[in-house]
Amino acid sequence: MKLIIAVVQRQDAGDLIEALTAAGHRVTRISSEGGFLREGNVTLLIAAEDYQVDPILKIVREHCYTRTRYVSPLPPVAESGEFYPPTPVEVQVGGATVFVLRAADVRRLTPSEPR
Amino acid sequence: MKLIIAVVQRQDAGDLIEALTAAGHRVTRISSEGGFLREGNVTLLIAAEDYQVDPILKIVREHCYTRTRYVSPLPPVAESGEFYPPTPVEVQVGGATVFVLRAADVRRLTPSEPR
Amino acid sequence: MKLIIAVVQRQDAGDLIEALTAAGHRVTRISSEGGFLREGNVTLLIAAEDYQVDPILKIVREHCYTRTRYVSPLPPVAESGEFYPPTPVEVQVGGATVFVLRAADVRRLTPSEPR
C-alpha cells in the first residue's frame, strides 16, 4: 500500500479530485500554501494499492498545469536615492509535487454500531 | 517509530483527540475535506512508537462511527422535459481511514534558549 | 528521497519558511493545531534529498523555540462548596516535532502545455 501526497495548484484541484473520484479513488483535500509566490495550493492525500500508483500519477499529470506569472520585484533604490522602475520577472508556477510513501498499513475502520 | 495519519469525521474528532491526549499521545489536527459527500473531516497526525500503534488504532476505532446519510441526487430530466422527483439515496459515511507510515526518524526539537 | 513533516509553533513559522526558502528548499505550509494548549501551529511539508535532511533539521532547530506559558486550571470546588483560587501552572510549549519519512518516490510533475 502507498500513501500519495500531492501538492497541486488550487485552480487545478477541483478537476483533479473529480477525475480521481471518478476513477474510484478516495481523496482527502487539505488547504495549504507554498511555492515562490506563497500562493494558496491544495495538498491531497490518496490511498493507493501499488498497482494504482502509476494510473493515479497519470491522472495528476493530466490535470495539473504549469503557468507563467509576471512578478514585479520591489524597486531597488539607486545610490542617488532615485527609484528604478522594477522589471517584471517571469516565474513558472504550478505543476504538482508528488510524494509516494510506503505505508506499513492502511486501514479503513468502519464500526457501524450507533454511538 | 511510526507516523499515524488518521482521517476522521469532524463530529468524531473532538472526543477522539481527548481520548488520545488522555492516553499520553501528542496529536496534531488539520482541517480537511473529502469523501463522497465532500464533507468537512479532520486529518490527525500522531507520533507513535511501534508498540503504541495497536492501542492507538483501538482508540480510533472506539471513537469513529459510520453513519447513514440520505442524499437527494439532482433530479434527472425526462425526455419529455418533465422532472422526476429524485429518490433519496442511502450513503454510508464516516469511520476512519488510517495510514501507518514508517518514520526513518522522529525528533522532538526543543531548544529552550529565549529568542 | 525523504519527506520531512515538521510541526512548529505559528510564531516561528514565518522566519523558518524564509530561512528554508533562502536555502533553496520548497516548503508547503498547512495550518494546524495541537499540543496541550490546543494552540494554532503550522505543519510544513519539505522534500529533501537524503544529504539535505541534517541541514534542514539544523535550520528548523535554529528557528523554533520553546516558550513558557502560565495556564490557570479551572478552579477546583472544595467540599464546603467554596472555590479555591486556581494556581497558574507553568507549561512548556513550542519547539518542533519533526517526522522524516522515506519516500518511495518524489516527482515534480510540470507539464507546460497550456490547458
Ligand code: NI
Ligand atoms: Ni479531467
Ligand code: NI
Ligand atoms: Ni471516549
Ligand code: NI
Ligand atoms: Ni533566520
